[in-house]
Amino acid sequence: MFQYEFMINAFAAAGMVAVVSGIVGYFLVMRGQTFAGHALSHIGFAGATGAGLIGLAPLWGLVGFTLAAGIVMGLLSERINNRDVAIGVVLALSLGFGLLFLHYYTSFATQATALLFGNVLAVDHAMIATLAALGVVTLVALAAIMRPLIFASLQSELAEAKGVSLRFISTAFLAIVALAVAACAQIVGVLMVFTLMVGPAAAAQRVATGLWAGLVLAAALALGEAWLGIVIAYHTDWPVSFCIAVLSALCYFAALAMPRARLAHAH
């Protein structure tokens, strides 16, 4: 398996992206913004196809669109908070634009499947370097705002009273999510970003009670699912994204089924 360079590349790229996705996803789940993450990836699809149309690398179209959309969603967060319908409409509109761009740039159509469902086996060295840079920027930014982010996520009113700018935190966080989504879409595709960003994080949050334990578990689950997914795909010839999606779903439902250790209390 490791005699092939594309396999080594796949493990490296998927590993980095999985760790970043698991950690960022943990906060996405904590804030109840998973749908916003999903929408960002779809908006990225329009960006990627649009970039292809004007001759730019799809990744930069993806990053540009998700980042811009993340910042706008953060700035509007007070107005679009929990407005699933508004987010859903924009999501569908973005896919529509993606389709339009593909329509006018037909030679790009072969890449459409890769964009939508990922193609980790085609990752090259340049892409690995880009993903590593994206990952580092994402994690450093997240580390910088992590303390007020947790405070604002768990207790927004109190955080506001203590002088935390909810709007800044919300905007900065969605910008961070946008970068993670762009990286994640390179591995599992824009349609399946949930598998690495939400599945492992949600499973970790149900199992672990401590913050650091939860973060480590989310990253470890995402990494395990990504790598094991590649191994399974190698031996079965099934698509990698499918294998990762199955593992992600299995982990989440296993976590759901785990009995909770409830203490019997009088109140």
Next chain:
Amino acid sequence: MSVIELDRATLQIGGRAVLKDITFAIEPGEFIGVLGPNGAGKTTLMRSILGLLPPSAGRLAVFGRAPRCGDASIGYLPQLRTVLPDLRVRGLDYIASSMHGERWGLPSLSAVNRATIEATLDAVGARDLANRALSDMSGGERQRLLLAQALIGDPKLLLLDEPLISLDARHQEVVIDVIKTVCRERKITVLFSAHELNQLLGAIDRVLYLGNGQAELGRVDDVVTAPVLSRLYGTEIEVLRAGGHIFVLSRGRDVERADHMHDHGHDHGHAH
């Protein structure tokens, strides 16, 4: 010096005057019950005291000066939100997130802070909540946890926004009792907003009734009367006293109870 002083203050949200031309003063150590219909300005008043909403006219002074965000001498218990069912955050981590939560960087919990949290949980009889997940706690347990959090840093003023909401009668009594005991001991001034007056009768020194843009602060017997409440509710109100209870009725309906039901059917996130 009064703890809270409003002098002809007007509080506006989005161009609408929620409270208009309000004057009153709250003295140190007082336990004030804040009542009034939904939207009367209970939460708005608390947000102003926290420095989040400066008065558009008049003067508001807290501890003799204009309120500022992040004042450690004010403890705040916001209205309870629904907790995400999958969020398994321990009580200890939940409170820890609020300690210097406004600073940048990674979260950390020093031994001193941990000891402070545990001591405060002890004070409200909730030590065991430190290691339990928030999603597994009952409404009463969560309120205790939040109360403990509000008491950290030895505040001199406590703003409690609807701490009784979604609690049954027995737990309401327990929560009131804990707050009363701790605040008497520590000489903390308390603003306690609620939907129903009766549970609070044994605990409060004075009542602050809000409604119709106005406010009335005074002893229960002076404020909870038909003429005053009719003015605050903007409709004909009857006040009946029976067996140590007070019933506030509008055309034969209990307005407090009706309010309460109404609130449960709607979004809690709205500013009151």
